[in-house]
Amino acid sequence: SAVSKKSDNPFFADETLTPYEDVTNYNNFYEFGTNKSDPAKYASALTTDPWSITVEGEAAKTGTYQLEDVLKWMTLEERIYRLRCVEAWSMVIPWVGFPLADLIKRFEPTSDAKYVEFVTAVRRDEMRGVRSAFSVIDWPYVEGLRMDEAMHPLTLMSVGLYGKVLPNQNGAPIRLVVPWKYGFKSIKSIVAIRFRKTMPRTSWVGIAPDEYGFYANVNPNVDHPRWSQRYERRLPNSLLKPNRIKTQMFNGYEEQVASLYKGMNLRRYY
Amino acid sequence: MVALREAQQRVGKPLLFVLCLLPFGLLAWAAVGDSLGPDPVKTLIHTTGEWSIRFLLITLAVSPMRDLSKAGWVLRYRRMLGLYAWFYTSLHLLIVATYLFGWDWAITKEELSERPYIIAGFLAWVLMVPLGLTSNNWAVRRLRQNWRRLHKLVYPAAGLAWLHIAWQTRSSYFDAVFYAVLLLILFLPRIKKLLKNR
Numbered sequence: 001s002a003v004s005k006k007s008d009n010p011f012f013a014d015e016t017l018t019p020y021e022d023v024t025n026y027n028n029f030y031e032f033g034t035n036k037s038d039p040a041k042y043a044s045a046l047t048t049d050p051w052s053i054t055v056e057g058e059a060a061k062t063g064t065y066q067l068e069d070v071l072k073w074m075t076l077e078e079r080i081y082r083l084r085c086v087e088a089w090s091m092v093i094p095w096v097g098f099p100l101a102d103l104i105k106r107f108e109p110t111s112d113a114k115y116v117e118f119v120t121a122v123r124r125d126e127m128r129g130v131r132s133a134f135s136v137i138d139w140p141y142v143e144g145l146r147m148d149e150a151m152h153p154l155t156l157m158s159v160g161l162y163g164k165v166l167p168n169q170n171g172a173p174i175r176l177v178v179p180w181k182y183g184f185k186s187i188k189s190i191v192a193i194r195f196r197k198t199m200p201r202t203s204w205v206g207i208a209p210d211e212y213g214f215y216a217n218v219n220p221n222v223d224h225p226r227w228s229q230r231y232e233r234r235l236p237n238s239l240l241k242p243n244r245i246k247t248q249m250f251n252g253y254e255e256q257v258a259s260l261y262k263g264m265n266l267r268r269y270y
Numbered sequence: 271m272v273a274l275r276e277a278q279q280r281v282g283k284p285l286l287f288v289l290c291l292l293p294f295g296l297l298a299w300a301a302v303g304d305s306l307g308p309d310p311v312k313t314l315i316h317t318t319g320e321w322s323i324r325f326l327l328i329t330l331a332v333s334p335m336r337d338l339s340k341a342g343w344v345l346r347y348r349r350m351l352g353l354y355a356w357f358y359t360s361l362h363l364l365i366v367a368t369y370l371f372g373w374d375w376a377i378t379k380e381e382l383s384e385r386p387y388i389i390a391g392f393l394a395w396v397l398m399v400p401l402g403l404t405s406n407n408w409a410v411r412r413l414r415q416n417w418r419r420l421h422k423l424v425y426p427a428a429g430l431a432w433l434h435i436a437w438q439t440r441s442s443y444f445d446a447v448f449y450a451v452l453l454l455i456l457f458l459p460r461i462k463k464l465l466k467n468r
Contacts, residue, residue: 134443
């Protein structure tokens with residue numbers, strides 16, 4: 001089902017939506033297993049209510065906040081974004097959420113807050129992937145943004161998709177969505193937000209720094225060491241219609257975000 | 271006893287042939303019915319890759335099995351199993367070339383020159399080509415002693431296949447460890463034999 005809105009509006013991608021079934025059954029959420037189908041199978045074990053978020057670091061209003069209280073401050077809106085996974089597949093998803101900038105302002109970060117770090121929940125009894133002896137991830141999963149990236153109007157905190165409450169496998173009850181970066185930046189099931197002076201050590205940078213950079217901006221000209229990023233498979237696809245499309249610079253959000261990286265060598269800061 | 275052996279000869283090979291074709295049949299059926307999930311390309315690549323290494327391991331298991339059980343007849347199925355390993359590997363390569371590289375020479379050249387795990391996987395397939403082409407009675411007769419020597423190439427092919435898997439480790443060591451253990455188990459009796467014959 002294609003939703004068509006103003007085509008030059010970056011907040012509403014004018015492209016065929018990836019069906020709900022696929023968005024909710026094809027996920028990378030290693031806390032629940034490494035297969036794409038694992039999160040849909042096992043994420044229901046996660047308790048998402050009550051949920052609290054701890055705010056720490058360089059901000060005036062640090063502390064622990066109940067999610068229901070946080071949501072009272074915010075007005076929810078819909079955004080239709082492209083999602084480009086570093087593994088070279090992509091989707092178009094109608095998210096429900098609010099700008100991260102609106103939330104950050106509430107915590108009154110100081111001028112020392114140069115970066116924002118996010119942390120995913122770790123629950124050994126609810127997350128079978130965390131219990132796996134073969135995992136290469138040093139839990140909890142950590143991601144981060146530079147302050148200007150976090151404050152960008154495209155950067156979203158999502159609590160739903162397709163007009164429904166966010167399914168657990170998609171990062172319930174609250175997750176980040178940064179549409180111009182590879183999907184792994186968009187951290188799920190957030191329990192902590194830290195305002196930092198220094199760049200956080202994110203999970204994938206810790207595991208394979210030559211493969212996953214801190215910035216992880218979608219860039220068809222910088223290959224992953226093991227595969228080309230020039231093309232992507234838009235989901236769903238079929239063998240007769242492989243849907244192999246060219247990957248766009250900054251996932252098609254170049255006009256909105258290129259200025260954030262002016263003067264930076266994107267090959268070095270990938 | 272003789273009747274049993276005759277029955278085995280008559281039924282065994284066709285039965286195995288169909289059995290080995292089953293994964294392909296199921297996959298093709300799912301592909302036609304479009305039930306491979308949202309990213310069928312990925313499913314196809316993964317599944318054909320898995321069956322490639324499985325058949326390679328099964329083929330390598332035949333002679334240790336013979337030694338353990340003294341059932342000499344198992345050897346008669348080894349060539350077919352090896353051919354299936356080659357079949358699934360070729361299928362794997364074909365799908366990668368079609369759906370990932372799009373038969374684009376520039377991309378293929380880049381992938382084959384820059385990515386170690388792809389080079390290892392491709393070399394494994396290349397090593398299997400002469401093995402596949404000589405897995406027939408005519409070639410066995412023609413090559414005589416050299417046939418055995420040639421078919422030792424299955425060992426480096428298996429090693430390369432393992433590298434192909436191990437170099438793709440991303441979030442879990444499971445596959446790399448799992449196949450290393452299986453290969454080690456299959457290689458051990460051969461290494462032992464080699465040392466004894468010295």
